[in-house]
Amino acid sequence: MGDDREGGARHRPGRAVAYAVCGAVLLSGCASMPDSGDLRDVESTPRQDTGVRVFAMPPAENAEPSEIMQGFLEALTSDDPEYDTARKYLTTDAARTWRPEQSATVLANGPSVVADHQPAGREAGDTLTYVLAGTRVATVDGEQAYAPADGAYRNRVHLIKDAKSGEWRIDSLPQGVVMGKTDFQRNYTSVNKYYFASSTTVRTTGQPVAVADPVFVRSKVDPMTQVVRSLLTGPSTWLRPVVRSSFPTGTDLRKGVSGLAPDDQNRLTVPLNARASRVGSARCTEMATQLLFTLRNLTPTLDAVELQGPGGHRLCDLREGDAESAAWHASAQRPDNLYFLDGKHRLVRLPTLGTGTSAVPVPGPLGRGERQLRSVAVSRDERTVAGIGADGRNLYVTSLEPDGSLGGPVVSSQALNANDRLTTPSWDAGGDLWVADPDPRDPKLYVVEQGVGKPVRVTVPDLPGRIRDVRVAADGARVALVVEKDGKQSLLIGRIARDEESGENPAVVELRSAAPDLEQITAMAWAGDSRLVAVGLEQGGVHQMRYVQVDGSALDGPAPAALSGVMAIAASEDERAPLVAYSEDDGVVRLPSGAQWQKVDKDGTAPVYPG
Structure with a gap:
């Protein structure tokens, strides 16, 4: 073999x-x-x-x-x-x-x-x-x-x-x-198929949100045709309850089609069967968007797709720029700024792609240092910030506006030990805010609708321990959890189930491991549509920083450069943004592509990108 x-x-x-x-x-x-x-x-x-x-x-x-x-x-x-x-x-x-x-x-x-x-x-x-x-x-x-x-x-x-x-x-x-x-x-390659979240739209634009569904195809056996057929067949069983596809049920490639490949203009024609022949223009655009997002993941130079019905009838076509307008997906969103807490306990920001290290305070009360914090999360649109107080007891939410004010706590923990209080919060693209309270007497996971509603307790039926960290995916359909049991931490991915009609609380279900060979995880963040970066102890080994796939598969390519004493990690789904970390020895540091770790702020802590 x-x-x-x-x-x-x-x-x-x-x-x-x-x-x-x-x-x-x-x-x-x-x-x-x-x-x-x-x-x-x-x-x-x-x-x-x-x-x-x-x-x-x-x-x-x-x-x-x-x-x-x-x-x-x-x-x-x-x-x-x-x-x-x-x-x-x-x-x-x-x-x-x-x-x-x-x-x-x-x-x-x-x-x-x-x-x-x-x-x-x-x-x-x-x-x-x-x-x-x-x-x-x-x-x-x-x-x-x-x-x-x-x-x-x-x-x-x-x-x-x-x-x-x-x-x-x-x-x-x-x-x-x-x-x-x-x-x-050697024989298989991982490719993200894309569907749309059933319960999440972008808060500011109302766009549907694309959700990645990774699959493995045989890398040298007509992979583009394999991926298209897989996309048309529908999402994986695990993801299916929380996503939708714009392709009508039964849509398939026209009989006998194989060898799909872009032409010399980087344009791909996809001949479909009769099931797709009567869709309207808006739905056809969504179908083409799913295809373009999926196939650009396999062939990054692809510029456009054209969908054809029986007899070569043109249904619609779509270029890359139009796809980005038709739907939102996290890896195409370049964050404007990196955020962290400086030595004066102020929330400051730094342009994501700049090379300088002179961070400036954000507008509003947290930029003025009105309350000492130990962690923060900035909304995806970079208009709102959530912060955990220095003692970990309270979660505050305020706007990033000069005249913003800091009201009372949105969520509070009653844990006796400061290390058992609120985790770093996390935002999805729909504007909902997630935070966990690992109080050993009554551990809880909360979601705060739009960051201002009443906290809703999220049920996690099969949770094997206490949640020590939570990062919701931008799509609002999946969430990454660091779960502690018997002194060990594991990185798990759960599907977010919401039933707005029944009025039942949301739930995180069917947890699965994203890093089966890592334990003692000290930091993690989303670093792509289906990828995370995690810092943990390999079984029988030493602490290391590694990229992991949400399905638990190994990733090709090198791991980030080694860095000791990492307590927090910041990454963007847009892989062009540099990795950023907080190290006990070096403060806030960043890792530009092809370079070594560079110091940003020796006294800084808690770095985050929007999300």
């Missing part, structure tokens, strides 16, 4: 065919298996060239059972679109019923392959069973959604020898595909 297979004993080189830009080449040494004895772990030569498409070889004549297993496992990690070569290692019946698209199981080091006990009796020598085993890392389901997993993996693959041809073939096997982590990273 690619790079993840560990070997031993003598080996016989396997083969695969790779098609590159210049033509076809033969890759030898891609996989190897023992010549005799038990069939053990399988190893292969790493394939590093992402521009090369790899296709496995069909079974050789009179191949031994070990060679059948070798070829089949290699075929699972090839770039064969329909796994046609892998099916050639199966009997006719098994090939018809096997569904490789049903799931992908990712193992830590690839599957260990061992021959099971030999059958007794008359059929001895005509059948053979192999056991695939390993340690689970994750699964990708039929919706292409990723989920971390653990525990042992163990499945059997059964082979028979055909009485007429004398050829060995697999006649029983698990559904889906299985491969090691390295092979998975």
Whole structure:
């Protein structure tokens, strides 16, 4: 199974065919298996060239059972679109019923392959069973959604020898595909699909808010067509209750369409079936917006999309600038300012993209230092600020206007210990404000509508501990929580359920881990539409700063430069904005792209971007 297979004993080189830009080449040494004895772990030569498409070889004549297993496992990690070569290692019946698209199981080091006990009796020598085993890392389901997993993996693959041809073939096997982590990273890529939040619109404009739904597609098997089909099929099961799609139910690509690609003007034409042929112009614009947001995530140079109905009838088209007007998504919003508390306990701000370090007080009472604070949150439109008092007991909300005033507390904590009082607050794009009270006697999570309404207690049915930090996603559909239990902190993502008609309190449901191998998390922030940055202790390791995906998958690319003593982190969904942190040793520091950490304010604390 690619790079993840560990070997031993003598080996016989396997083969695969790779098609590159210049033509076809033969890759030898891609996989190897023992010549005799038990069939053990399988190893292969790493394939590093992402521009090369790899296709496995069909079974050789009179191949031994070990060679059948070798070829089949290699075929699972090839770039064969329909796994046609892998099916050639199966009997006719098994090939018809096997569904490789049903799931992908990712193992830590690839599957260990061992021959099971030999059958007794008359059929001895005509059948053979192999056991695939390993340690689970994750699964990708039929919706292409990723989920971390653990525990042992163990499945059997059964082979028979055909009485007429004398050829060995697999006649029983698990559904889906299985491969090691390295092979998975080589074969699959993560892409954000975009839908619209059901319950959130931008407070100032009324625009619908785009919500990212990450999926994994095979990176060299017509990925653009895969992503479009996945978008049209609809959101993942986990996200579905809180988002909507503008595509009518049953919308699909026109029959036979494949190989979608932009033309030389960076314009993509998407032919749809009849289900989409009668939508109005406004809805068609939303459909095109979903496509453009999604596909620019895969192909950043894409400038426009055109939707066509049956017979090539043009439904609508949309350019990038028009999409940004049609809907709001966080990664396209560049914050004007970075905010933090200076040594005089004033709220100050600094232009996001500037290189200077001379911050100025914000307008209003918090810029005048009328109340000492320990943390703040600035609304997405940068018009309102929420602050937690220095003792952590009270939450205050005021405008960023020269004549603004500071009223009484909006939320208060009664916790005896200052460390058990209110967390840093957080705003979504709809203008709602979130804050947690980790009082051990009665831990609570609140949402304050528009930052001025009566605090509403949010239920969290499956909460495994106390909330130590909360960051609501800009879309108002998801929330990131640092949850403490037995002295350890974990980073969880929950879906925000709102039922305005029933009048029931909002709830955070179906919590899942975004960083399964991190504990003792000291800081986190959203750093993209489906990405966060977290500071925590790796299991058995040291504290580190890392980008993580909301689905718990690993991210390609380097981690931020190391920084000691990080107590708070500020990031923007717009990845052009530099990462900012508060370090006990250095105060407020920032990390421009391609540079090292730079000091901003030695006495500063609590840095935040809007949100």
